[in-house]
Amino acid sequence: MLWILLFFVAHWYLSLFSQTFFLHRYAAHRSFTMSKGWERFFYVFTWITQGSSYLSPRAYGIMHRIHHAFTDTEHDPHSPAYDKNLFAMMWRTKKIFQDILNDRTPVEDRFKKNIPEWRSFDRFASSGFSRLLWIAAYTALYVFLAPSLWWLILVPLHAVMGPLHGVIINWYAHKYGHVNFETDNTSKNLFRIDWLMFGEGYHNNHHVHPSRPNFASAPGEFDPCYPIIKGLHKLKVIRPVAAA
Template identity: 50%
Template sequence: MIILIFFLSHWFLSLFFQTFFLHRYASHKMFKLSPFWEKTFYLMTYVFQGSSFLNPRAYAILHRMHHTYSDTEKDPHSPHFVKDVWGLMIKTKNIYMDYQKHKIEPEPAFRDRYPIWNFIDQIGDSWASRIAFGLFYIAFYVAFATHWWMFLLLPIHFLMGPLHGAIVNWCGHKYGYSNFDNQDHSKNMLPLDFLMLGELFQNNHHKKPNDANFAKKWFEVDPTFPVIKLMHHLRIIRLRKI
């Protein structure tokens, strides 16, 4: 039971900060954050993504490219130009690393207005940090795992961030239903997206990319949006007017 709680906590906390901070804030600026709260959520993203921490700047650049070139050959993570999910992850990683290491610079349309904290980026992108988090996950399992098969979950902990992205980009552009004709292959997979906290409403999101609520029909529920609304009412964030 302890291992299950730990796994689910890591899954959903890592996922929440990916959709809330990296996607809805860093990539789309759906809401405003004060410098204090931006650094708070930046740090929490690092802590909960752990060994698979994703650099907000590089993430934002790739995601903006994804919207501009959705499901074309210039899309950094369309599932329609690779053979399988592993190929999608490798392709995305290579492009991500080029921007994360500043080997290439993005087109002007994809620059600026993303959060940068060099101190956390240097730590989070270092092998020392990734290995330390990995050793922590292993130590936790050694201490609390009650069956051998539980250790098979460890690779998911190690690759949590990229795995979430692969699920969203593969499933969200191949399977499900469409509410809108976006001139791409974006789909909505689950009316209640409990698995990916709203990220699998890809068709809705591509129709209105700056709307913080990814659900558009009466039967759809984006689990992250009520949290965002609460933060807005508490003045932690300030939602943009659409």
């Protein structure tokens, strides 16, 4: 049972790291730069860690920029103000994301500037074959290692891990929590110390300072992703372009 719990926790945080570090802070906001080689490395790393819920960095980056430009309006890809419940929001977000991914909707040039792009890999990682392969792997792991088949109820959470992280922020962090900064939108901070969402829970801070690599702002706040960013900078993997 311990190994199963460790696997779930590892998948939760590794998937979350890929989303906040690579898709969010890099692809959407360019809080730092990296070489094309490292960019391709993190593409593959994101596919491995997000698995069946892989999100294209290109499509994610574009959609998230649209979210910041039109927060809490009818043009926001995900706003609790325009959906009856979180499932309706998730479905609408999925449709918009798929339309961007497959070039079925026009996108303003300002949202595409410096967006990472690896079309051939996105097609593979986003394919039904890839997603089903990952779900089969999760299922097999639980069948062979879990102490009972009841643990299979966790497989759906593994299958939608990326969107699950997104809806926690896009729904709950626009409805509940506290604010450090007064804004013209509903963004809120979910936690004082954000161990659960790896810094993503500081959503109010982020909407005020979107390009900062450190999402923590107030005394007592701690963004667990930021020390990793500083470490990768020291290792010359990335080059920050925004002040911390």
